Amino acid sequence: MSSNESNKTEQLTTSASGLWLLPDGVEESLPSEAAALEKMRRSSLDRFRSWGFEQVDPPLVEFIESLLISSGGDLDLQTVRVTDQMSGRMLGVRADMTPQVARIDAHRLNRDEVTRLCYVGSVLHARPDCFGGTRVPLQIGAELFGHGDIAADLEVASLMIETVLAAGGKGAEKLHIDLGHVSIYREMAEAAELSADQEDALFEALQRKAVNDIAGLLAGWNIEEPWRSMFAELANLSGGMDVLKTARGVLADAGDKVKAAIDSVECIATALRNQYPNIGLHVDLAELRGYRFHTGVVFAAFVPGTGQELARGGRYDCAGAAFGRARPATGFTADLKLLLKVSAATIESQPEAQERIWAPLAAGVDAALDSRVRALRDSGRVVVRALSGPDGKCQPDANCTRQLQRTGDGEGHSTGFSWELAAL
Amino acid sequence: MATFEGITIALSKGRILKDTLPLLAPLGIEPTENLDTTRKLIIPTTRADVRLLAVRATDAPTYVQHGAADIGVAGKDVLMEHGGEGLYEPLDLGIAKCQLVVAGPKDFDLSGRQRLKVATKYVNVARRHFAAEGRHVDLIKLYGSMELAPLVDLADVIVDLVDTGNTLRANDLEPLVHIADISTRLIANRAALKTKHTAITALINDLKEVLAP
Numbered sequence: 001m002s003s004n005e006s007n008k009t010e011q012l013t014t015s016a017s018g019l020w021l022l023p024d025g026v027e028e029s030l031p032s033e034a035a036a037l038e039k040m041r042r043s044s045l046d047r048f049r050s051w052g053f054e055q056v057d058p059p060l061v062e063f064i065e066s067l068l069i070s071s072g073g074d075l076d077l078q079t080v081r082v083t084d085q086m087s088g089r090m091l092g093v094r095a096d097m098t099p100q101v102a103r104i105d106a107h108r109l110n111r112d113e114v115t116r117l118c119y120v121g122s123v124l125h126a127r128p129d130c131f132g133g134t135r136v137p138l139q140i141g142a143e144l145f146g147h148g149d150i151a152a153d154l155e156v157a158s159l160m161i162e163t164v165l166a167a168g169g170k171g172a173e174k175l176h177i178d179l180g181h182v183s184i185y186r187e188m189a190e191a192a193e194l195s196a197d198q199e200d201a202l203f204e205a206l207q208r209k210a211v212n213d214i215a216g217l218l219a220g221w222n223i224e225e226p227w228r229s230m231f232a233e234l235a236n237l238s239g240g241m242d243v244l245k246t247a248r249g250v251l252a253d254a255g256d257k258v259k260a261a262i263d264s265v266e267c268i269a270t271a272l273r274n275q276y277p278n279i280g281l282h283v284d285l286a287e288l289r290g291y292r293f294h295t296g297v298v299f300a301a302f303v304p305g306t307g308q309e310l311a312r313g314g315r316y317d318c319a320g321a322a323f324g325r326a327r328p329a330t331g332f333t334a335d336l337k338l339l340l341k342v343s344a345a346t347i348e349s350q351p352e353a354q355e356r357i358w359a360p361l362a363a364g365v366d367a368a369l370d371s372r373v374r375a376l377r378d379s380g381r382v383v384v385r386a387l388s389g390p391d392g393k394c395q396p397d398a399n400c401t402r403q404l405q406r407t408g409d410g411e412g413h414s415t416g417f418s419w420e421l422a423a424l
Numbered sequence: 425m426a427t428f429e430g431i432t433i434a435l436s437k438g439r440i441l442k443d444t445l446p447l448l449a450p451l452g453i454e455p456t457e458n459l460d461t462t463r464k465l466i467i468p469t470t471r472a473d474v475r476l477l478a479v480r481a482t483d484a485p486t487y488v489q490h491g492a493a494d495i496g497v498a499g500k501d502v503l504m505e506h507g508g509e510g511l512y513e514p515l516d517l518g519i520a521k522c523q524l525v526v527a528g529p530k531d532f533d534l535s536g537r538q539r540l541k542v543a544t545k546y547v548n549v550a551r552r553h554f555a556a557e558g559r560h561v562d563l564i565k566l567y568g569s570m571e572l573a574p575l576v577d578l579a580d581v582i583v584d585l586v587d588t589g590n591t592l593r594a595n596d597l598e599p600l601v602h603i604a605d606i607s608t609r610l611i612a613n614r615a616a617l618k619t620k621h622t623a624i625t626a627l628i629n630d631l632k633e634v635l636a637p
Contacts, residue, residue: 176619208508209617210609212516235514239621282618304619307491308510 025128025135027337037138037340040167041120044140044336047166051159053118053142058100060121064092070099070319074292078125093124097139098333099319105145106320106327114152118142120336133308134337141313143331145320150264153297153315153330154271160311160332161276164301167339168310176280176302179269180287181261182294182314185234188254192227202231206286209235226253238284241269247285264297290314299332306342310334356382358400358424372404372419400424430473431623434488434496436481440608443519444497451630473623485511485611494616494624500606501585505546512617514628515610518635524549526601527592528574528581534600543573544583553583553603571595 022028029037045055061082068076078095094100097119105115120140128135142159144152157177164175185206189199198221205213214235218228233250237243244266251258262285269281289312290298296315303310313332320327359373363385373383383404386394396403405422433448435441441459448454454470459478467476477493484498485506497517498506501524524546526534534540543564544550554561564579571591573579585606586592586599610631617624 174619178618209512209514209612210516211514213513238617239625280619282621284618302615302619304616305491307489307613307615309615 023135025125025133027134027136029337033340037336040336040340040343041138041140043166044163045118045120047163048118048142048159051116051142051155053116053144053159056101056104056117056119057121058094058097058104058119061091061093062100064090066103066323067092067094067099069322070102071096071293074290075099078127080124080126094121095123095125096333097121097123097141098143098316098331101141101143101331102145102316102319102327102329103323105143105329106323106325110325112146114144114146116142116144129308134335137335138337139333140336141331141333143329145327145329147330148317148328150267150297152328153264153299154268156313156330156332157268157272157297157299158275160299160301160313160334161272161279163334164310164339167334167336168303168343173278174280174304176282176304177272178282178284178287178300178302178309179265179272180284180298180314181265181296182288182291182298183261183296184251184254184258184285185288185291187257187261188227188230188234188251191255192223192231194223203288203291206235207288209238209286211235230254235286237286239282241266241273241281241283243283243285244269261296268297268299293319296330301334303342308338310339310342354382355402356384356397356400357421358396358403359383359385360394360396360403360405362386362388362394366419368417369404369406369419396424428475430471430475431495431620431627432475432477432493434477434479434484434493436484436497437478438481439520440481440497440499441478443608444517447517447519447631447634450634451627474627482506488611488613491613491615493613494620495610495612495627497608498611499608500604501546501549503609503611504549504604507548508611510614512612512614513609514612514617515631515635517608517610517631520606520608522585522587522606523599524583524603524606525586525599526553526581526583526603527571527586527597527599530596530598532581532600534581538580540581541579542581542583543570543579545570546583549603550583571597 298314300309300312311334403424408417484496487493488496570582
């Protein structure tokens, strides 16, 4: 970008232009969207609560070390930093709430029993997660600490599916769940004694499922059989449940840990299929998103035509170690704004806006009206009080469809009158 | 736009298209319109479950990344420049092979200490390449006729694709450093490969058979 161009952009985004643009990747919700978002937020949190997850509210900013230490470096470039004017130390604006919640579990709560926590809040990404995405997702998630068995992963994956199904409306009928296990590649890389550079290079090619590049890399390295052919096959191990059977054959010599990993994926896949027979199940043993953070089963939710995952999660048993206690942990997160986008794109009729009732007098003028208004509001109805216009007269609020009307016979201040709902 | 349940393929017009269509034909996928003359951008094919998008070469990864197309065909050079985040590259089509190189005047001393001026349309690739060597360079983004830049002192060297090397030779330039071997890749959207797995995998496997000698 030439300096001329950047000057122009600068002018466009400052107040001087009167345009009041928002930064790239930053958006705001106007009333109808904000109402839908809030509804989704509440119903999701209510669901988490009914599954026994307790809500916590981690801070927006923390010292950078505690935000990054447990993330395996994946969050480093995503975290926006500011200097703390009080301590002179570096603060980070959270890019992901999961490490914060892991810190709360390991360090603050310090319980020994199983702990289920959930949370919702805005996070800030230094850059959009690829494709014109948002930099300010509204993250929602649930984490289960203190249980290392596959049953915990299954519970969290089920909760993720229910959350997406409820939020995604019709589009979620075609929900696909992708299952993987990061230990498979990690154990193989260790057993085959790959160097750190080789592990990274192969990881990068596996991420792209670039079969030809993988073959090229392996050809240039001195790796013994059977590892060479197993690595070559790994990228092809994706598809339906039958992939697991193939994997057992192809990775037969990869050791007990790999076998156990395949068993876990099969266990969770079978349980999910029994619970949710209508969703699509996809197994991908080379799926390595979040490889540096996760330690076991990983899962993600997709719907056709969205191009990106709606929610994802998995096991991360090491995050607590940085805070003094390595607790088994598994959880999932989603962006409520993205969920809303998908549901809005697929639900024909939005939940209609709530009816608004106009109360024609200001407060304190008519006691009967005041008590009626209070009763209606207490029962959850929307009542808008009159405000006088420039001419001193009260005009009905433009968004109201009904009004409170004085009925009755007397002309005094009390008993004869009542205020009834009428069309406006 | 009505939802299309089949597979959408992003293809760029020009050389890649010419080389790719013969690979798709044995799969029963042939455009129903003449691509050279049609003004349509969404082109149906002889298979009802497959349609083509005609896009600019550098845009193919973008269409696939956003899920606007399920799969696409793009040169490795374009993918390297684009970054390829969230894309799968399940197949090397082995067509349009060439090399990405640093080129400059004959006998140019790249090891000199001066700050290099580099003209290229692959600014990200060039930045990464020289950064890996610990060199500071000034990048000049050009959209074509890269070879001109060193001749008129706009730049010291260029980063560009070389096929036969004829254009370089005709202008007294030569390849100085090999950066990467380039070929055309089949790319796939991450979500599409999972949600339309059966259809897309079948197509990839069919293509593999066409490619196998």
